[in-house]
Amino acid sequence: MTxxxxxxxxxxxxxxxxxxxxxxxxxxxxxxxxxxxxLDGLILPGGESTTMCRLMTDFDLWEPVRAFHTSGGALWGxxxxxxxxxxxxxxxxxxxGAQPSLAVLDxxxxxxxxxxxxxxxxxxxxxxxxxxxxxxxxxxxxxxTRVGPDVEVLADWEGQTVLVRQGRVLASSFHPELSExxxxxxxxxxxxxxxxxxxxxx
Amino acid sequence: MTSQTGSPRVxxxxxxxxxxxxxxxxVTADQxxxxxxxxxxxxxxxxxxxxxxxxxxxVARMSDPSMIKEIIAAVSIPVMAKVxxxxxxxxxxxxxxxxxxxxxxxxxxxxxxxxxxxxxxxTVPFVCGAKNLGEALRRVGEGASMIRTKGEAGTGNxxxxxxxxxxxxxxxxxxxxxxxxxxxxxxxxxxAPYELVKYVHEHGKLPVVNFAAGGIATPADAALMMQxxxxxxxxxxxxxxxxxxxxxAQAIVKAVxxxxxxxxxxxxxxxxxxxxxxxNIDELIPxxxxxxxxx
Numbered sequence: 001m002t003x004x005x006x007x008x009x010x011x012x013x014x015x016x017x018x019x020x021x022x023x024x025x026x027x028x029x030x031x032x033x034x035x036x037x038x039l040d041g042l043i044l045p046g047g048e049s050t051t052m053c054r055l056m057t058d059f060d061l062w063e064p065v066r067a068f069h070t071s072g073g074a075l076w077g078x079x080x081x082x083x084x085x086x087x088x089x090x091x092x093x094x095x096x097g098a099q100p101s102l103a104v105l106d107x108x109x110x111x112x113x114x115x116x117x118x119x120x121x122x123x124x125x126x127x128x129x130x131x132x133x134x135x136x137x138x139x140x141x142x143x144x145t146r147v148g149p150d151v152e153v154l155a156d157w158e159g160q161t162v163l164v165r166q167g168r169v170l171a172s173s174f175h176p177e178l179s180e181x182x183x184x185x186x187x188x189x190x191x192x193x194x195x196x197x198x199x200x201x202x
Numbered sequence: 203m204t205s206q207t208g209s210p211r212v213x214x215x216x217x218x219x220x221x222x223x224x225x226x227x228x229v230t231a232d233q234x235x236x237x238x239x240x241x242x243x244x245x246x247x248x249x250x251x252x253x254x255x256x257x258x259x260x261v262a263r264m265s266d267p268s269m270i271k272e273i274i275a276a277v278s279i280p281v282m283a284k285v286x287x288x289x290x291x292x293x294x295x296x297x298x299x300x301x302x303x304x305x306x307x308x309x310x311x312x313x314x315x316x317x318x319x320x321x322x323x324x325t326v327p328f329v330c331g332a333k334n335l336g337e338a339l340r341r342v343g344e345g346a347s348m349i350r351t352k353g354e355a356g357t358g359n360x361x362x363x364x365x366x367x368x369x370x371x372x373x374x375x376x377x378x379x380x381x382x383x384x385x386x387x388x389x390x391x392x393x394a395p396y397e398l399v400k401y402v403h404e405h406g407k408l409p410v411v412n413f414a415a416g417g418i419a420t421p422a423d424a425a426l427m428m429q430x431x432x433x434x435x436x437x438x439x440x441x442x443x444x445x446x447x448x449x450x451a452q453a454i455v456k457a458v459x460x461x462x463x464x465x466x467x468x469x470x471x472x473x474x475x476x477x478x479x480x481x482n483i484d485e486l487i488p489x490x491x492x493x494x495x496x497x
Contacts, residue, residue: 010221031459055455093279117327118302
């Protein structure tokens with residue numbers, strides 16, 4: 001059975017767990033490195049990326065998650081989670097300096113690219129490979145301002161890239177866990193089930 | 203393709219992102235930076251923390267917009283700010299300057315002794331305090347996107363926060379056990395909207411995120427509120443009125459993530475320096491109690 005973990009340091013991890021369970025996946029909340037053992041994939045949820053970075057550092061999670069990916073584990077970051085995956089992060093806090101990241105996805109991501117909370121919005125977007133529209137919830141959302149040559153763009157909104165895939169890494173600037181639509185979770189579930197060990201992580 | 207701002211999904215969804223996190227009261231940009239570096243999921247910008255409001259007395263109002271803007275510029279995490287109960291013009295001002303969340307708070311002196319703000323009409327989301335389920339559902343009915351237990355702010359004493367959490371969560375369990383045909387009477391008794399009572403009956407939880415607040419001063423206090431079943435915590439005077447705000451802020455953030463892990467809680471509770479002094483709530487005269495504000 002496919003086992004998918006959800007990073008549960010902070011944020012909307014319960015919603016991801018519920019979505020995955022509705023698809024028949026076995027799930028586990030991950031707060032410490034040891035809890036990655038035996039998983040096929042890991043979701044990094046939305047929340048506050050600065051908070052998650054702080055806790056990733058405090059509880060020594062950066063290297064174990066990177067190693068989990070290198071050994072074949074699929075990753076999916078949503079909103080703040082996508083920021084944790086990116087090679088380069090822009091729009092960081094003025095006093096904190098460069099934000100650490102896993103750097104397993106060859107993109108530059110810009111934090112809070114659409115503005116503050118009063119600018120947050122819901123939009124129907126079209127996603128490559130899915131029939132019909134997907135109801136995307138953008139909350140103080142980031143966008144991918146540069147995508148590397150091996151990164152496939154799966155969706156954009158008004159010219160901004162909002163959903164990408166590189167091998168066994170998926171990243172969305174919106175929150176599929178907040179809509180009733182489980183199709184993107186099904187895409188990730190499939191990615192985890194395939195166990196393609198051939199992908200060379202960046 | 204069109205997009206929509208300010209919908210309940212966007213406002214309530216934003217509140218979901220704070221879950222498992224700590225929202226910290228700050229009165230200066232420097233404090234906001236300390237809170238962000240410690241891992242706060244948001245900061246609450248205000249002129250005086252509840253402990254000082256208690257001490258100084260006088261009318262407590264919305265903060266100076268220039269001070270809030272300074273805090274917005276200092277950090278990248280969301281910034282919240284407080285308005286007086288019923289003061290919808292203060293709320294309009296905070297929305298205009300781009301505050302991410304408004305707390306219609308009993309900690310400030312109320313502006314209206316009968317009515318709360320109709321929050322539905324705002325693009326910015328609101329959090330409101332509650333002592334029991336009826337109060338929580340009335341606020342959600344007015345459009346609040348997040349609820350926090352009131353506790354007794356500025357006391358460093360967690361007893362009221364525990365009382366309010368147990369009351370709200372106990373009320374929820376009681377409703378779940380009632381047959382559907384009794385729910386209209388339950389709604390009447392709670393003075394809460396029927397549709398929301400039905401939601402609670404069906405889902406066993408509030409329709410929005412439910413945080414703890416008022417009197418949380420230690421990592422153990424924060425973990426206690428999480429184990430009782432709340433989604434996250436607000437810490438007011440507890441951090442910047444303690445001996446070592448930096449360490450205490452970091453420890454409370456870690457305690458909320460690992461609230462079910464006593465080994466980690468023990469580790470993060472060590473060597474934090476003196477907590478805020480605190481006030482025994484039995485010594486407060488009724489007029490000094492903030493939690494009773496709100497209707």
